[in-house]
Amino acid sequence: MSLLELRDLTKTFGSVAAVDGVETSLDEGEIRGLIGPNGAGKTTVVNLLSGFLTPTRGRIEFDGRAVERAPAHLRVDHGIGRTFQTPQLCVGLSTLDNIVLGSHRRLGTARLRNVLGRRRTSLATLRAEAAAVGERVGLGGLLHVPAGALSYGHLRLTEIARALMAQPRLLLLDEPVAGMNEAESAEVAEIVRALPGGGTTVLVIEHDMPFVMGLCSRISVLDRGRLIADGTPAEIQHDPQVEAVYLGTLGDVA
């Protein structure tokens, strides 16, 4: 059964259609790649899915519910998490507290019904949970370091850990391995590969083709806002339209 359905998803900025009539669906448990040249509209798709932008037209059905008008903080409630191309962390807080923030919706003070009811979880409990998630993504020794002192790769891992704290059913990763070396990106691939087992479906934007081809079960290709191909890595590599867009740069990497 499909977890996410996009119907005629469109976002225009002035006369430019950044995302133009995108239709696709993601199955529960899949790892979907979203590729395309610079300016193809990949990040705009992530912003639309996570509520940072509202579509000009079209529907986003998540788990059978239309969520395209829901504000960002409610998308998190629905189970959609995300990371950013440029990590958006609080540099003054420790790595651990940055991760804890991901469980914001479970904090006692996040919602009135948490404050009044018994659904609240204590900060200490969440810190323990965040430490476990941090360990899992390989930040074990860095949890008490201010996030401002982390390397770029560790910042990205912190963002992934933060997103996981919300226990998302769909995680949107915007270039998770940009600027990482091969060993680091292999580690990220391992982390991402384990996500569907924990009930998290993944949509990943990435320019690193070997990473995408090796990780994703299906790949969608955007070009100038339009979805030009949707298929398995093998199908995508031999799609003439995709080849034309990439001028053969996909090579035979998979």
Add this chain to the structure above:
Amino acid sequence: MASVTRRRLVEWPLTAAVLVALYALAPIYDGTFFLSFMIDVLILGLAALGLQHMVGDAGVLNLGQAAFFGLGAYGGVWALQHWHWTTLPAFGAAIVVALAGAIVMAPLLRLRGVYFAMASFAFGAMLFEVFGQWVSFTGGENGLFLIPFPRIFGHTFVSNRDVYLLVLTVSALCYGGLALLMRSGYGLSLHAVRQSENGARASGVNVARLRFIAVAIGVVPPALAGVLYAQAHSIVQSTIFGNDQSVALITMVIIGGVASRWGAFAGALIAQYIAVYPQSIAQYRFLLYGALIALLMILLPGGIASLARTLAGAHGTLRRPRL
């Protein structure tokens, strides 16, 4: 966890020592002008403390804080004079009226940075006009007189020593309450919104709601300060809730250090000292403020609090607020 150790070894004992010293002032300076001066310092410090929460903790640059000081004063005095309530329930009335003001201000919170600052300044100017004109409620510029002394659980606080102890206790409770809040999940979310709004939104923080809650919490100390001011002086006149008071309050916060709760009181001490002691230069008070702010922003962007931290050898966070 260095920060926890530092908090245990340095901050808590230091805070306790300062608090004990402040309580010790009461018997030592009983009946003196100095103690009355300290009452005003603490009252203004309370109003500045609420503003520090908005500006320093939430990044909401409110330039109309005197309005909440006034709303608290008038709300409380109405309950004291018309319903003959005692001080604690009058605090409740003051908070309700100040919160009503915060709700009126809420739509302005959509604005950011300089735009919110201007709008809040206008909000303060508007309420100052209301305070001046709505004579049946506020007494206008002539003010409300014969406001009773503070009375809690049957004890009336008449002497300046008693009033000082009351004001000090209320200040300490507000200070402690805010300190606890900032260490809770609420504080964590506020840090997140100030430092990385996108990251906060992606984590499910309702930024608009959180900013409003910060303002709502930040109007409580000035509301209490309003009642205490009225009862300590037994008179309130609308002239003390004008834009110059708002400017004075933001000045206190900046002088003390935007990131520091006790800085609000340190700022109030300096501002009130400049206003009261050198009588001959009192009329040049704002000239002094201006020079002081300019110098501090250049030499010490973290305010007096950061200077103290540097002297104590701890690496303080020298930061200007992100607005």
